[in-house]
Amino acid sequence: MYYEKIVPLKLRDFLKNPSHETLKDLLLHNTGETDYVDFKSVWIEFTKMAKHILAISNTGGGCIIIGVMQYDDGSLDLKGLSDEEFLDKADVDNKLQHLLPKYLRYRTEDFIFPKGIHPLLSLKRFQVLIIDYDPRYVPYTSIVTRGELRYGAIYARQGTKTIEASHEKLVDVILRKVQSGGSDSDERTLREHLEHLKILHLEHDQAEDMKYKKYLHDLIVRKMKKIESFLDLDSSEFHSW
Structure with a gap:
């Protein structure tokens, strides 16, 4: 940060x-x-x-x-x-x-x-x-x-x-x-990222249109990479969802 x-x-x-x-x-x-x-x-x-x-x-x-x-x-x-x-x-x-x-x-x-x-x-x-x-x-x-x-x-x-x-x-x-943001800034931001990911997964599971479903899939992958970057994880080890 x-x-x-x-x-x-x-x-x-x-x-x-x-x-x-x-x-x-x-x-x-x-x-x-x-x-x-x-x-x-x-x-x-x-x-x-x-x-x-x-x-x-x-x-x-x-x-x-x-x-x-x-x-x-x-x-x-x-x-x-x-x-x-x-x-x-x-x-x-x-x-x-x-x-x-x-x-x-x-x-x-x-x-x-x-x-x-x-x-x-x-x-x-x-x-x-x-x-x-x-x-x-x-x-x-x-x-x-x-x-x-x-x-x-x-x-x-x-x-x-x-x-x-x-x-x-x-x-x-x-x-x-x-x-x-003092002591709460990192935790709050991580929770927001995870909440976004949860919403995307729910929307993906319920989607019927294949183009929309693929779009949500791409968003989920990008959000997962964002979370890994936020946590300082090695992006080279990222496994696609």
Whole structure:
């Protein structure tokens, strides 16, 4: 889940459907770092990375793209990662799991662009930390004092920076949590999806017109995929109804 007002729109598109195509659009039409997206030229020390993850998760979700340099004037260098800089996802998880709260959800995605896709991206590789926003658990606090982290601290994003939340910033975090539905939002939405599916099944079973019945069948399949996506299930394992 991500905050509904995430900007830029290309970032929102990427978070909803992480793919080479949506990442390409995000990188080629990006206006720089925001509350929801951060760029790193290489993987940084992991307590620093955990601090950024906490901040982005408290602010509304988003991502950290590794392999991109942002200069002081806001311009980007899509440098990509070398073989040595490209980390195994399991190693990333092992280094982060003891630095972050267990309910904070994130994942690392690998992107290797093929030759000829675009002059700025051809044969380059990037890694993206995708960070969820779950208003049930916001604000997340640091669980350790180590490196850049202070136990109990609440971090948030402020433009291009990660800061320890002031009282004013913490109010913003809480207001966003309330606006996003707080603790009931995910459960309510899932119940709505399941109720829709139940209605479609009943209508399908009672339908006599074959064209209408086939249409309902297609809707049921699409709704089932929607539910699996909502639950973060692997769509490649989806079995058609």
